[in-house]
Amino acid sequence: MATVLLFVAMPDYDGAVTQATNSGAATVPTRRGRGEKSSPTIYDIAKLAGVNPSTVSRALSKPGRVSAKTQKIIEDAAEQLNYRVNPFARALPTGRTQTIGLIVADITNPTFFDIIRGAETTGSARDYTLVLAESAESPETELTAARRMLSTVDGLILASPRMDDEQIRALASDKPVAVINREVDGVPCVVPDVNKGISQAVRSLAANGHHQLAFVAGPPLSWMSRRRWEGVQAACDWYKLGAVRLESSKPTVDGGRQAARDVLGSGATAVITYNDLLAIGLMQELQAAGVRVPDQISIVGFDDIFGADFTTPALTTVRSPLGECGSRAAALLLDMFLGNEGPVGVVRVDTELVVRGSSGRLIA
């Protein structure tokens, strides 16, 4: 299992008083040859400021606990010494690590990229570090990773979890947990509302003369794959299109190529895939087989990942605001850290159709 840690932002020393004067030359004060004594500690500050170390600790982390005068003296001393808290020393007694865990199915999948970015940005704003781990689409690996992480982080974000609702709730009973791309009772979730985007896609396809649509599904354990299929079915019902569901071996470009055969066999003239990777692979394979896109078959992906507009024709896709999902999930966690048990409901974000060249009028 691979785990990635996104060190979002290292606070100057505590997130307070962030303005560091660039007064002197840009020299590092403590230049030590080998591995001798390292950075200044609160004890050094205490000595310099003529107070007790505990007072320094309070001045730097408990706003208002010390008098304004002492506060100032200590802050000056801290700045003079170029003090940085030792995160390990802080984490030891408190258990607070200033980190948020994020588990994704596959680090190399660009879909997760925006989620990571979003979570990182929001965490960063509050001096939280993001730790990434990978589940490789396996519920077991995911659970193991989650358990291990949980001891090291203050909270956990699960992007597209593959494990049971029950297991997720168990984790959530231990530390704050937020879920993306899935609804789990009793756990705060951030879920793109696919209906709008799917409606737009199917309406557009119907308007372009399509009558039979195929949906290439994602991983069987993916809640979101089921959800998208339901959305496609509902929209097809409404717009009077036939809809058929096809399996994919894996939610990648390669999986998309492999699905081409089934798509052709299905007789559908329009395809919506579980994600963009599948759409791209499918388009490549169809074009290689001489099928013209979109003249003969229209293709619509999901997510609008990096590279979706590299293809010719560029990929039409239902964009999920992945960055917002990551950001919202992180915000939920940050909220819970503050003690707000708050609403554990579902946060919904909107999806929208991005029309590019891979979908269009059916030329019979």
Next chain:
Amino acid sequence: MATVLLFVAMPDYDGAVTQATNSGAATVPTRRGRGEKSSPTIYDIAKLAGVNPSTVSRALSKPGRVSAKTQKIIEDAAEQLNYRVNPFARALPTGRTQTIGLIVADITNPTFFDIIRGAETTGSARDYTLVLAESAESPETELTAARRMLSTVDGLILASPRMDDEQIRALASDKPVAVINREVDGVPCVVPDVNKGISQAVRSLAANGHHQLAFVAGPPLSWMSRRRWEGVQAACDWYKLGAVRLESSKPTVDGGRQAARDVLGSGATAVITYNDLLAIGLMQELQAAGVRVPDQISIVGFDDIFGADFTTPALTTVRSPLGECGSRAAALLLDMFLGNEGPVGVVRVDTELVVRGSSGRLIA
């Protein structure tokens, strides 16, 4: 500044005895409601095994320091309690954090993805966590990030650094540092040898009837951009092609689009770009302007990133073994951790041309 931490692999408790028996049910032994007492400690093990905590510590981290018998007893106890070391507690007295820092110019640039992967995989094998930070192409940001990271990691990898050689050496005098995509005297470096790949590219272009070539450069501070341009010049000399160097505003798809105008103005029929992102943007813009690729203009990128084969035609590119670079750099660091000051020379890895559809015979 954004910093990402790649938590590569969390060892079972110390990397030794990794087989965890899945004996009982999959219940978490310490189920605590709120934030009560957490995981088992070496003190718990000591009590259970009837020895002193320090003996437990030694048994778990200093192989051979305790008798085989005691070792066994302690390991059994540790397993029974499902013990995991507390990384914070360990880092505090030792300073060893089991982490490697990696600074890249841009987290969203897929070029760095393979480097990250490579470093992560290699670090992972030795139970090291990877910490990522972003420099946003700024030497100042990079230096700040590097300084901050340095106090938290055991060693640092700089992928495509933008700061001075001098600054890099200063960092390296503090803790182990390895550099990728650049040569810095006195610091271990991993550098793709671009000559082979460029030679292949230029030879192939010459053979296809091209006489005038343009190189679209990358960031001015990029050592590798200069190096590639030198390689292109040398190869063009050899194969008797004219070569002209064009600037780009930024090394992205957008920068590539903007460069299209200059490319057309240069009269070149073949283009090599600093990286694939530029090549893709350039190709999009040229095609939009009605230029046929590769019939009128051949395009060759650099790196072979994710998505390079999404385009139509697929992108011909000089592949750098980025994954290997990351992996090698991490290996260098791990070596230095073991006390091997070793050779601080340059590790060279090979590049090769990947011929796809965007380059070919010039059709006048």
Next chain:
DNA sequence: GACAATCTGTCAACCGGTTGCCATCTATTG
């Protein structure tokens, strides 16, 4: 069997912050 060399486990100090409790000191009020 006496004595040295080697093993093995224990003691205690330490890493650098945090925090409950208490002693002062100051300010407010009667």
Next chain:
DNA sequence: CAATAGATGGCAACCGGTTGACAGATTGTC
């Protein structure tokens, strides 16, 4: 002016491992 509440700083214990120093046990040697 005395009594009292609140603000402020100090003391010391603690978080969970690590490690140098040392003593007791074991083994080997002559």
